[in-house]
Amino acid sequence: xxxxxxxxxxxxxxxxxxxxxxxxxxxxxxADDYGLTSLNKVLFLTAVCxxxxxxxxxxxxxxxxxxxxxxxxxxALGRVxxx
Amino acid sequence: xxxxxxxxxxTAPEPGHRITFARLDGDRSMDLTExxxxxxxxxxHLRRQGIRPGDRVGILxxxxxxxxLLDLAALRLKAVTCGFESGKFDASAALLAKYDLAxxxxxxxxxxxxxxxxxxxxxxxxELADVPATDDALGxxxxxxxxxxxxxxxxxxTGEPKGLAASVGSIDSSITAVQxxxxxxxxxxxxxxxPLSLLQQRxxxxxxxxxxHDVTVSTYEAAFxxxxxxxxxxxMGVPGFFETAKKQIEGQVRRSGAEVPSAARLLFGDxxxxxxxxxxxxxxxVLTFFNDTAGLPLFEGFxxxxxxxxxxxxxxxxxxxxxxxVLPGKEILLDEDGVxxxxxxxxxxxxxxxxxxEAQRIFQPGGIVRTGDLGYVDEDGFLYIRGxxxxxxxxxxxxxxxxxxxxxxMRTSPAIEECVLFCPTQTYLVAVVSPxxxxxxxxxxAAHLAAANAAxxxxxxxxxxxxxxxxxxxxxxxxxxxxxxxRQQIFERFRSAILDNQEGIHA
Numbered sequence: 092x093x094x095x096x097x098x099x100x101x102x103x104x105x106x107x108x109x110x111x112x113x114x115x116x117x118x119x120x121x122a123d124d125y126g127l128t129s130l131n132k133v134l135f136l137t138a139v140c141x142x143x144x145x146x147x148x149x150x151x152x153x154x155x156x157x158x159x160x161x162x163x164x165x166x167a168l169g170r171v172x173x174x
Numbered sequence: 175x176x177x178x179x180x181x182x183x184x185t186a187p188e189p190g191h192r193i194t195f196a197r198l199d200g201d202r203s204m205d206l207t208e209x210x211x212x213x214x215x216x217x218x219h220l221r222r223q224g225i226r227p228g229d230r231v232g233i234l235x236x237x238x239x240x241x242x243l244l245d246l247a248a249l250r251l252k253a254v255t256c257g258f259e260s261g262k263f264d265a266s267a268a269l270l271a272k273y274d275l276a277x278x279x280x281x282x283x284x285x286x287x288x289x290x291x292x293x294x295x296x297x298x299x300x301e302l303a304d305v306p307a308t309d310d311a312l313g314x315x316x317x318x319x320x321x322x323x324x325x326x327x328x329x330x331x332t333g334e335p336k337g338l339a340a341s342v343g344s345i346d347s348s349i350t351a352v353q354x355x356x357x358x359x360x361x362x363x364x365x366x367x368x369p370l371s372l373l374q375q376r377x378x379x380x381x382x383x384x385x386x387h388d389v390t391v392s393t394y395e396a397a398f399x400x401x402x403x404x405x406x407x408x409x410m411g412v413p414g415f416f417e418t419a420k421k422q423i424e425g426q427v428r429r430s431g432a433e434v435p436s437a438a439r440l441l442f443g444d445x446x447x448x449x450x451x452x453x454x455x456x457x458x459x460v461l462t463f464f465n466d467t468a469g470l471p472l473f474e475g476f477x478x479x480x481x482x483x484x485x486x487x488x489x490x491x492x493x494x495x496x497x498x499x500v501l502p503g504k505e506i507l508l509d510e511d512g513v514x515x516x517x518x519x520x521x522x523x524x525x526x527x528x529x530x531x532e533a534q535r536i537f538q539p540g541g542i543v544r545t546g547d548l549g550y551v552d553e554d555g556f557l558y559i560r561g562x563x564x565x566x567x568x569x570x571x572x573x574x575x576x577x578x579x580x581x582x583x584m585r586t587s588p589a590i591e592e593c594v595l596f597c598p599t600q601t602y603l604v605a606v607v608s609p610x611x612x613x614x615x616x617x618x619x620a621a622h623l624a625a626a627n628a629a630x631x632x633x634x635x636x637x638x639x640x641x642x643x644x645x646x647x648x649x650x651x652x653x654x655x656x657x658x659x660x661r662q663q664i665f666e667r668f669r670s671a672i673l674d675n676q677e678g679i680h681a
Contacts, residue, residue, distance in 0.1 A: 105425065107611050126591075126612040126645050129394070130418040137399050148199050152236065152395045155198070 093143045095168050099161050102142065103127075106135045117161030132158075139164065145171050178346045178384055179323060183250050183315045186210050187383045191360070195239050196392035196400035202239065206383055212305075213246035217312055219305040220247055225276055227252035227315075230325070232278035233299070233371070234258040234265050237391050240302040241370045242379055244279055248323075252315050254339070255324045257371030259655055262335075265296050272528075273325075273337070319343030319520055325527065326373050328479045337527035338479055340373055343520030348482040349377050351501040353385060355488035358408070362447065363388035365406035367397035369655070374483070378410060398422075398441070405443035413456040414657035416449065416472060420463050438468035446470050448489065452477060452497075453656040455559065457582060461494050474498065476559060480523070480536060480543045481516045485557045496556035506551055507542065513563045514549040517542045548576065567597040573633040575603070580626070580634055587622035589615040592646050594659045595636070596672055602637040604672050606664055608645035608652070616641060620679045627681050638678040640671045 096117065104112035107125055121127040127135065136155065140147040149171045158164050187206040194203040225231060231248045233255060235241055241257075248255045256273055263269055265280040270293070279299040317323070322339035358364065364378040366389065382389040392400045398419075401409070411419075419441060426437040439446075449464060452475040464472035475486035476497035484506070487498035500506055503519040521541040525534055536544055548560045561578030568574050577595040584593035584605055592608040607619065619639060627635040642664070646652035652664050671677040 110611070122647065122649070123644050124612055126609060128414075128418065128647070130398075130415060131421075133395055133398055134418065134422050147399050150198050152198055152393050155395050 093172070095139075095143055095172065096161075096165050098142050099139055099164050099168075102135055102138045103161055105138070106131050115161065117165060119161070120159050121161065122159070136164065139168065143168055143172065177317065177319075177342065178349045178380060179249065179317050179342045181384050182246070182380055183317070188386055191382060191386050192388050193242070193379065193382065194363075194388070194390040194404060195237075196390055196396050196404060197238075198393070198396045198399065201400070201403065209242065210246070210383065211307070213243050213250060214312055215305045215307050216243045216247035216302050217250040218308050218310060219302070220251060220253065220277075221312075223277065225251060225253050229253045229276035230256050230274055232256045232258060232269065232273065232275040232280075234260060234263055234269075234278060234280040234282060235299045236260045236281065237367070237370050237393050238281075238299070240279070240299045242376075242391065243302055244299070245324075245370070245376055245379075250312055250315060252317070252321075254322060256327075256337075257324065257369075257373070258327065259369050259371045262655070267293050267296075270295055317342045319346070322523075324373055326479050327371070328526075334528065336529040336533060338523055339527065340482075340522050341520060344482050344518065344522040345373075345377070345380075347503040347518075347520045348374075348501070349381055349384075351503060352377070352483060352486065353381065354502070355486060355490065356408075356448070358382075358385055358387050360386055362408060363390055363404065363406040363445075365390045365392065365397075365401065365404060365409045367392040367394055367400075368410065368412065369394075374477075375410065401442050402440070405445045407445050407447040408450060409442060409446065410450045412453045412656055413451055413460060414454070416451055416456065416460050416464065420460055423463075423468065434463075434467050435469040438464075438470055442470065448473055450475070452483070452486075454658050455578070455582075457585060458495065459586065465494060476547075476557060478516075478543065478545055481518060481545065482522055484516050491556075493552075493554070493556045496552070496558050498557065499555045500551075500557060506549075506557060508550065511563065512548045512550060512560070513544065514547045514557075514559070515542050515544045565595075567595070567603070568600070569597070569633055570600040571633070575634055577603075580630065580636070581605075583626050583629070584622065584636075587618060589618040589622065592653075592659055594661055594664050596661075596665055598672055603635065604638055604640065604678070605636045606640045606642055606668050606672065608642045608659075612643065612645070614641045614643065616679060623679060623681055636681060638680045640668050640678045642668065 100115045101112045103115050104110050145168045187210055189207045191206045192203050193209050194201050231253050245255055265282040278296045281299050319342050321342045324340050326338045327335040366375050366378050368375050378389050390404045423437045448471040456474050464470045473487040474497050477483040484504050485498040485500045491499050505517040507515040518541045524537050546563050548563050549558055551557050561576045565577045566574050581593040584590055589610050590607045591610045594606050596604050623639050
């Protein structure tokens, strides 16, 4: 199974530009704390799904809406990967 | 063909072109003939529910098949649609009452209490997917140019949304004029992901039905993932979307070493004929990137809800930095201060609904709308917009400062996503910036402030910068749904910091 937390941290760092992956706090709100726009959130999730092999098609628009933190993303992908 | 709307309600499309609905969990596609037939079934269903010509049908839902069916069905009954932007309104009896709705279709189903199921006039939009086919006649429908098919709700930069009933003449003339510029035809697939509650997004569905081309309707969330699958020829976006796409393409280039044009094709697909933007000014950097570097023509235009499309760059007449030449049926009038008014052969309307008397002043006799934008027209008829008239700050020394070019200069910093200028005491400028990321890079912002001031005239210099934390978002009410900063709300939110001489990054 891919290391989902690491991938989430790295891809989030990438979209945030200047936050090192090691400094990304997966408990922080991606929009309020890191300023992630909704479009960048979609791009970030697309990249994570590509890398983890978890199809974005497993999720609905409402699933995305409730993914507020990096750990929300880790949990959601983990559930699909384990199924 | 004299009327697009009358053609729509009287003539089935030719077979062979498709509409695709793209969602995160997959695509669904059907021939336009099937869409048209199903819209007739929904129209009969509405009629059985008691909907009659002139009744208002509310739609509160993200983009989906049923939205389109309902819109077309209402057209075919001469009912009036009221499209509410999802997330901005509650499905409630109060909404029904406020906007005189005969029925409201929504995906906002409350498990108990309010919402669909509790009020018989608030219905689950999903039920329209399974309306049984019947063959009872719908009867002919004929629209006059000053009939209204729909009510738009302007997001506006302040206050409550205003209602604006859109005339058939304005819809006909806009779609016809755009078709004359872009010649959408067999082989084209127009990609729409902005909310269908924005009337202009529905134009592309009407265009597909009338002129014979494909169209894809995506949810906002699925847009980027769907582009690769769908491979559209045209993408309808706003500057914020193309700004994000630019960053994504540049990131791909950094990671893979790919050339920009191939990275752009990776994101948008390999069939792009052109990209459409409007609603807000696109930055020079975005326009240059797509037009000159990525090889994807990005055509900027100009229009308001109150005027519909006024001008548009297009393959036959494109001057970057302008918003294009004026469309047939529209005329630009400039007053002595350079404020743009638009005269229309077929006005969208002459008044708002649900608005204050002061707001009605935008409408002037003779089908004229005063836009409040400052502009000029060059010798070849290209319109340039320099900013908002109400964005002109008159200093106490009498000097006029147009804030938009200064704000654009500030936005060229990679640390600044958005910038709005204020002049609290008529003597100096204060910028409130939304940082590109949190925490804000204040050193970079300070350096950029110094560089910007060095290039600006004395009265245009910014005395201090307030960094908005959190930044401007649609959710926190500091951006409109079309990503325009809401100046008044931003001022109110940061009033104390703007006025406090100790706060902020000082020049």
